[in-house]
Amino acid sequence: MFVSYKWLQEYVDLSGITPDELAEKITRSGIEVEGVEVLNEGLKGVVIGHVLEREQHPNADKLNKCLVDIGEENPVQIICGAPNVDKGQKVAVATVGAVLPGNFKIKKAKLRGEESNGMICSLSELGIEGKLIAKEFSEGIFVFPNDVTVGEDALEKLQRDDQILELGLTANRGDCLSMLGVAYEVGAILNREVKLPNPAVRTISEKATDYVQIKVEAKEDNPLYVAKVIKNVTVAPSPLWMQGRLMAAGIRPHNNVVDITNYILLEYGQPLHAFDYDRLGSKEILVRRAKDGEKIVTLDDAERTLTADHLVITNGSEPVALAGVMGGANSEVKADTTTVLLESAYFAGPTVRKASKDHGLRSEASSRFEKGVDPNRVRAAAERAVELLALYAGGEVLDGEAVVDTLNVEPVVISITLEKINRVLGTDISIEEVAGIFTRLQFETTVDNETITVTVPTRRGDITIEEDLIEEVARLYGYDNIPSTLPMGSSTPGYLTTYQQKRRTVRHYLEGAGLYQAVTYSLTSEAKATQYALETREPIKLAMPMSEDRSQLRLSIIPQLLEVVKYNVARQNDSVAVYETGPVFLSNGTDALPDEREHLAGAITGLREQHQWQGEKKEVDFFVLKGILEGLFAKLGLEQKVEYLQAVVEGMHPGRTAELFLAGQKIGFIGQVHPTVQKELDLKETYVFELSLETVFAEEVAPLQYESIPRFPSITRDIALVVEKEKVAGEIESIIVEAGGKLLKDVHVFDLYEGEHMEPGKKSIAFSLKYFDPEKTLTDEEVTKVHEKVLTAVKEKSGAVLRG
Known part of the structure; x- marks a missing residue:
């Protein structure tokens, strides 16, 4: 609702109250004033002129040479291009030195050799929106009625010397969709009389x-x-x-x-x-x-x-x-x-x-x-x-x-006690103050001891119960005047459950790793409902879907994340990294509610690093995403419990996909999206993962323990093992860790060789092993003893041979 300050003054005396002050008071009383617009802000020098003569410009077909009386000693010549300008019209003239919207200053000028001393204005040139201009003046200058006086302020005649308050009304305050409704409101706020129109019709x-x-x-x-x-x-x-x-x-x-x-x-x-x-x-x-x-x-x-x-x-x-x-x-x-x-x-x-x-x-x-x-x-x-x-x-x-x-509308009558008003508001308002507030609102009020009975006028249809009256008292008494108090009685402070804490840890970590959180629909299409599901069950179809694309509950989050990646890539956001924690739904048959389980999924594509100054670009790959997950498991204290085993998952690249196991139980998978799927979605190499959060969070984790930085040096030994091509490095690493015992603190792969100098069907995997004892400096003999044990174990259990 746009409220004219000048118009409002016809109903309520606003003397001593500026539009900005009034806006502040209205906002504090419960109706937000979203802004105050000064209609003639920055405009000056626009007067009413009288076109005495009009003739065709001698050097331009679409220009008119006008002699205009602007209330000064002599008329002025103005060149005007408006098609509807004519002799005898009263028009708006921006005189020399005038300022129009956009800080456009009017100066003396020559147009095609003829002097122009001002500008005859259209309403749009005075800052009025085109959609608000009457059709007959939408493509030309505005013509005033003949009873206006030459030389007067044109903006004042157009009611532009005004300020407009924009009220952001809630649905219940339809009474303020009128000037009279706002007048009642302002009259109550200022405690001033409201003057209503009194039509006299003959x-x-x-x-x-x-x-x-x-x-x-x-x-x-x-x-x-x-x-x-x-x-x-x-x-x-x-x-x-x-x-x-x-x-x-x-x-x-x-x-x-x-x-x-x-x-x-x-x-x-x-x-x-x-x-x-x-x-x-x-x-x-x-x-x-x-x-x-x-x-x-x-x-x-x-x-x-x-x-x-x-x-x-x-x-x-x-x-x-x-x-x-x-x-x-x-x-x-x-x-x-x-x-x-x-x-x-x-x-x-x-x-x-x-x-x-x-x-x-x-x-x-x-x-x-x-x-x-x-x-x-x-x-x-x-x-x-x-x-x-x-x-x-x-x-x-x-x-x-x-x-x-046939309308039968009776005003609502509500009774309320002073004790309830003060108890709800936490105030100590007197009965006289409360009755005075209702009187200011022009509600008929009777007081019996400490019970107040209010007859609510029909214009205030939002007031129907006692609590509505309490709200009226609160806002006109002043929210700022209500004292601050602490809640009474005992209370238990809120806290996050262990599950919620872990979920928050996951989100913070992934966002720190550069992934943006996505929120997608739990509803999907029939074709996508079972894609990438960790556990396959019959998909659940809605009885009344809003569309075929949103007709079934999802079993996996990955299809929706791939849509997010596709949407961004199509808009030239080539490097995308997103994750989502959300529910998937597993059917328990037609007569039972489905299981709702929380999953975590992520998708990355494009560049992981780009240093333009050095001319360096690094694309994401399987190991980037695997590293992110390893960091997440370390954050959750599970880094030693998660295994990655090569697997084949439908819709995933057969050689770049692994299933994840936690304490022997499958919790998800990670890998590259199958090239055919990437092509369908018009994507480059894209890597995804999905985990069952409930399974991950249910795993018990030992309390965090801190260890002092080792004071004694470590000893590193590298070994290159020749194994069958089918042998996976993770299996060998597990054997090494088990055989290395307490002295082996770290082991990782640092090289893989399958070149021409290797026997057919064989490959060489190089591991780096780090040994140290936090209590003393290790001797060569101690390290050699453990290292020999490691070599014997890998030979016996995996058939590995030291590369010569």
Whole structure:
């Protein structure tokens, strides 16, 4: 809701309160003011000018040479390119030295040899959005009415000497979707009187009921419908002040009749609709549910097909408006309209919301009906509108109104004790202060001892229970004035479970290793549901899926991560590293709920290092991802318990994939995505892993123990072993570790050779072994004894031979 500061002053005395101060007070009372816009910020030197003469520029076909009176001693010559500029017009002139939006300064200039002393402006050049400018001025300069005075401030006449407060309203505060609603709110905040409009309508002797009869079939959807008739209307531009206020509120001016209905919508929060009475085609208004397949052409010239869920206004046979949303083109007010039928009604919010949603028509009117309008303003808004139509459109208002009224709305009455208010808020407010707050809100209030009974006006439909009254007291008493207190009674501080701590450790580690967290759908397609599953079961299909791509619960996270990688690579993010911790779902049959298990998965592709200065680039490979996992297991205290065994997994590269085992139990796999899958996804080499977190976290870990840095030197021995090509290094490493005993502290592979100097079917694997004793310096004899034991073990258990 955009609230004009100048307009608001007509209802509430704002003297001594600047717009910024008012915004702060409104925000502190519970309605956020998202910003304060100064409409004429940075603009100066724009006056009203009178075009005395206009002639074709002698040297340019599309330029006009104008002599303009700007209220100074002599008229000035201005060159103007607008197609609609003409002699006798009152226009906005930016004089020499003026400043326009964007800090555009006006200077004397020569255009095609002719002097120009200023600029005749369009509204867009004065900072008004194009979508808010009336159609007749959208492609040219703005022409003022003839009753304006030359030399006056043009921005003031356009209501641009104003500041606009943008209210960020929550769904429950529909009462503030009107200037009167905001006035009540501001009046309560400032404790100042609210001045309401007091329409005085002079009517003629003819009766409105002689012109139209109202029938309502859908009484639940439309319990109140009021129609007033205005004759001898002259359709013309609305007053300049009204156009300015509409544009400041984000509404485009059209003509005086339509603008007055929009003005009342902003002022009262009550949507109105004006029909051309002569185009209705009957003397009857029938409100009913639409028939399935029935059609209407709305004001935006779109043909819309209706259903029985939609409420329509008809002339007895065909629809002339989609109730509460938009009028029909067949009854639109046009330039030749002379008789207007004005509708003011109360439509049920859910019905309007259904029609608005079905047809994609979100209008100012529909948003107010959806949130709920004040039923007691329906007639008042109509009276105010016909007053303005008589004043600014020359209309003659017929006596009375055609109406159907089955609405029965009683104000809500709520009783509450002072003790409860103070107990809930933790305050010590007196009964007089509480009653004063409700009086400021203009709620009828009675006090009996310490019980307060409040009659809530119908404009505040958000207040229905005691807690709503407590909230009103709190926000107007001032949240800043509520004392800070500590909770009473005993409490147990919150903490993370061991599982949650380990999960957080995993996330922190992976993010530290350069992987970004991804969050993907747990729903997937039938084709992807079973891909890369650690445990294969029948996939679970949703009964009512939103689409085929989201029809089944996943058994693995990897397919979704590959989609994330594909999405990024397609947008030239060539180096991607992502992980996700999330659930997979394992079926237990049709009559039982599935098992929901948490998995960890990751995917990397592209470069792991890039040093452009040194011209160095290093691509990710299997061992980069394996190193990340080894670091993770070390963080969890499991580095000595996890084994990597070569494996074949569907969808993975057959020679670059390993299964992971923890204490003999399979916990996941790691490897390169199969080249055919990479090609389908348009990816380069991509490496993935997936682990069962529940299994990993369930493994018991010995308490962390710190060891002092060794004071004694270590001894390193390297061995190169010739083995069969099928033999895996991990098996040999396990034999070495077992045989090395306590003195062997580290062993790792540092070379692999399969060249021409090796026997067919053989390969050489080189290991580096580090021995030391934390208690003393080892002797060669001690190391040799253990090392010989290692060599004997690998020969006997793996058939390895020392390479000569």
